[in-house]
Amino acid sequence: MDISEIGKFALLDRLNAGFEARQQTSLKTFDDAAVIAASNRPKQVCSVILLEGIHFNLVYMPLKHLGCKAVTHAVSKIAAMNALPRQILVSLGISSRFSVADVESFYEGIRAACLMYELELVENNLVASMTGMTISVTAVGEASEESLCYKSGAKVNDLVCISGNLGAAYMGLQVLERERRIFESSHTQPKLEGYDYVLQKQLHPQARLDILKIFEDNEIKPASMTAIVDGLASDMLHICKQSDVGARIYLEKIPISSETFAVCEEMNFDAVTAALNGGDDFELLFTVPVSLHEAIKGVPEFEIIGYTCDNSQGACLVTPEGNELKIKAQGWTSISG
Amino acid sequence: MDISEIGKFALLDRLNAGFEARQQTSLKTFDDAAVIAASNRPKQVCSVILLEGIHFNLVYMPLKHLGCKAVTHAVSKIAAMNALPRQILVSLGISSRFSVADVESFYEGIRAACLMYELELVENNLVASMTGMTISVTAVGEASEESLCYKSGAKVNDLVCISGNLGAAYMGLQVLERERRIFESSHTQPKLEGYDYVLQKQLHPQARLDILKIFEDNEIKPASMTAIVDGLASDMLHICKQSDVGARIYLEKIPISSETFAVCEEMNFDAVTAALNGGDDFELLFTVPVSLHEAIKGVPEFEIIGYTCDNSQGACLVTPEGNELKIKAQGWTSISG
Numbered sequence: 001m002d003i004s005e006i007g008k009f010a011l012l013d014r015l016n017a018g019f020e021a022r023q024q025t026s027l028k029t030f031d032d033a034a035v036i037a038a039s040n041r042p043k044q045v046c047s048v049i050l051l052e053g054i055h056f057n058l059v060y061m062p063l064k065h066l067g068c069k070a071v072t073h074a075v076s077k078i079a080a081m082n083a084l085p086r087q088i089l090v091s092l093g094i095s096s097r098f099s100v101a102d103v104e105s106f107y108e109g110i111r112a113a114c115l116m117y118e119l120e121l122v123e124n125n126l127v128a129s130m131t132g133m134t135i136s137v138t139a140v141g142e143a144s145e146e147s148l149c150y151k152s153g154a155k156v157n158d159l160v161c162i163s164g165n166l167g168a169a170y171m172g173l174q175v176l177e178r179e180r181r182i183f184e185s186s187h188t189q190p191k192l193e194g195y196d197y198v199l200q201k202q203l204h205p206q207a208r209l210d211i212l213k214i215f216e217d218n219e220i221k222p223a224s225m226t227a228i229v230d231g232l233a234s235d236m237l238h239i240c241k242q243s244d245v246g247a248r249i250y251l252e253k254i255p256i257s258s259e260t261f262a263v264c265e266e267m268n269f270d271a272v273t274a275a276l277n278g279g280d281d282f283e284l285l286f287t288v289p290v291s292l293h294e295a296i297k298g299v300p301e302f303e304i305i306g307y308t309c310d311n312s313q314g315a316c317l318v319t320p321e322g323n324e325l326k327i328k329a330q331g332w333t334s335i336s337g
Numbered sequence: 338m339d340i341s342e343i344g345k346f347a348l349l350d351r352l353n354a355g356f357e358a359r360q361q362t363s364l365k366t367f368d369d370a371a372v373i374a375a376s377n378r379p380k381q382v383c384s385v386i387l388l389e390g391i392h393f394n395l396v397y398m399p400l401k402h403l404g405c406k407a408v409t410h411a412v413s414k415i416a417a418m419n420a421l422p423r424q425i426l427v428s429l430g431i432s433s434r435f436s437v438a439d440v441e442s443f444y445e446g447i448r449a450a451c452l453m454y455e456l457e458l459v460e461n462n463l464v465a466s467m468t469g470m471t472i473s474v475t476a477v478g479e480a481s482e483e484s485l486c487y488k489s490g491a492k493v494n495d496l497v498c499i500s501g502n503l504g505a506a507y508m509g510l511q512v513l514e515r516e517r518r519i520f521e522s523s524h525t526q527p528k529l530e531g532y533d534y535v536l537q538k539q540l541h542p543q544a545r546l547d548i549l550k551i552f553e554d555n556e557i558k559p560a561s562m563t564a565i566v567d568g569l570a571s572d573m574l575h576i577c578k579q580s581d582v583g584a585r586i587y588l589e590k591i592p593i594s595s596e597t598f599a600v601c602e603e604m605n606f607d608a609v610t611a612a613l614n615g616g617d618d619f620e621l622l623f624t625v626p627v628s629l630h631e632a633i634k635g636v637p638e639f640e641i642i643g644y645t646c647d648n649s650q651g652a653c654l655v656t657p658e659g660n661e662l663k664i665k666a667q668g669w670t671s672i673s674g
Contacts, residue, residue: 047475049428053467091386130390131468138384
């Protein structure tokens with residue numbers, strides 16, 4: 001069915017209908033603006049924008065997964081404040097090549113994410129696009145003032161820690177890209193067996209809301225925190241810059257899964273590069289005072305990868321041989337269009 | 338200068354620097370998410386997405402005006418809740434054809450809007466785009482619970498009212514489009530003299546925050562309200578649907594400025610159609626109980642254009658001859674891409 005047949009507002013009604021069961025608050029939603037719960041707890045708002053051809057390729061990204069991943073992206077940024085996401089607002093730009101079923105698939109993913117993260121969709125908007133699909137997700141979170149964590153809170157001699165492992169999402173993307181190229185040149189069916197872990201991390205990543213519970217249970221309050229969205233290198237530099245500290249990160253301490261290593265070996269790709277510059281991991285990067293060393297060591301999900309130091313010492317990777325390499329963020333890649 | 342020369346984060350720093358003077362709260366901003374002021378007043382969040390070729394054409398829309406207009410769009414939706422906008426979050430998708438100066442021009446407009454509407458920019462994001470320019474603006478507003486107005490609050494026999502006048506922005510667009518076509522076919526310089534009013538409304542519209550003050554001064558609390566973004570027809574139907582009422586709108590009562598009429602006559606365009614279906618007016622459409630008739634009549638900015646009726650009577654335009662025409666929203670226009 002064409003969207004022109006059903007019309008924008010009827011389609012929005014259809015899309016919104018699936019969310020009404022979750023409208024548990026008495027607050028008004030789907031109006032000109034969403035009213036956020038009145039309370040004395042601070043609210044956090046963040047907004048992400050995802051563009052076709054840049055952040056996703058619909059050749060191998062199912063629309064349902066894409067809807068879920070877009071929410072995961074925004075929710076991860078709320079989690080990085082040590083806050084719980086509560087509401088999301090979605091805007092979707094689409095052209096005539098998308099059918100109603102396509103849009104509904106995308107919103108199935110949004111709905112799945114709302115269930116998984118216990119969110120309410122409070123605003124929803126569709127616009128026509130002349131070019132690719134455009135996704136905007138705004139997330140609103142809630143936390144007590146004391147529990148909030150900022151990028152700017154790191155002190156000299158904090159431990160630098162990470163949840164989970166890095167580089168898997170990036171290597172999943174490399175596998176998908178390789179198979180796409182093979183398919184386009186020879187029409188050979190993609191071989192995706194045996195890559196479950198890295199593909200899952202690329203196509204269906206999850207925001208680490210579970211880590212917030214672990215912090216609480218173990219009485220850990222990070223001094224600073226951010227979500228790893230652009231890659232460890234960029235995101236570590238953000239903490240260093242905003243906290244006015246340097247850092248030493250031990251290369252061999254960066255957590256990389258055996259599955260990621262195996263794919264890197266097969267594709268002749270440096271695993272540390274994938275971990276440093278690969279995006280979309282949505283893990284949490286945080287620092288804690290040394291006094292929390294024991295508490296961190298007791299949590300299997302956490303890895304201590306280095307420490308912060310005086311700003312004058314800069315931010316460096318330390319190789320197993322003891323050499324120091326300056327951490328560089330990936331540059332801006334301009335794209336013609 | 339190319340953005341690749343300066344890099345994404347350095348450019349963001351430059352852009353953000355201009356806003357720091359306005360960071361008067363002690364709250365943290367420019368982090369993973371923006372922390373919204375702790376208070377017991379409800380917060381409103383809305384998000385708009387604007388796409389090149391759909392919502393704006395850079396051939397005649399200066400980037401500075403565009404930045405300001407994008408904020409006006411989001412702010413108007415907060416105003417339509419009878420709430421004051423306080424913070425905005427901006428994401429901008431751009432390709433390599435935009436220079437640093439271009440992006441700075443756009444943000445000059447954002448800054449101008451922040452000054453005009455007394456807003457803080459609390460988050461800011463740039464992404465690469467393979468296609469056109471993509472703008473996402475999220476606005477957060479504040480109001481007391483009692484003062485909030487919803488689309489769903491209209492009752493049968495309310496007066497339907499409007500601020501300002503309609504159709505000017507749309508006719509401004511028609512003038513710009515005509516001159517663009519002439520320029521492209523014959524390289525004749527655009528003639529824009531004498532169209533100041535409609536061009537101003539198209540290129541540099543203002544959100545009607547002044548109306549909120551008028552409501553307060555005159556002790557007027559609208560029963561329902563929305564911003565006219567898609568045109569009077571669509572937005573009136575939203576109020577009818579969400580309030581479960583019908584409406585009678587008198588064609589000759591729809592406020593249209595003499596300048597708009599003159600352009601319509603010159604271009605052989607029906608002024609009422611421009612008012613009904615032209616977007617981007619950002620005026621406020623609201624209903625009030627009949628008891629406020631005198632209060633509304635005393636305000637020159639307001640025009641009473643009709644009344645609400647039982648839902649079973651539908652939503653109709655009433656011609657000067659007394660004929661009734663069903664109000665129809667413009668359909669979804671799918672665009673190839």
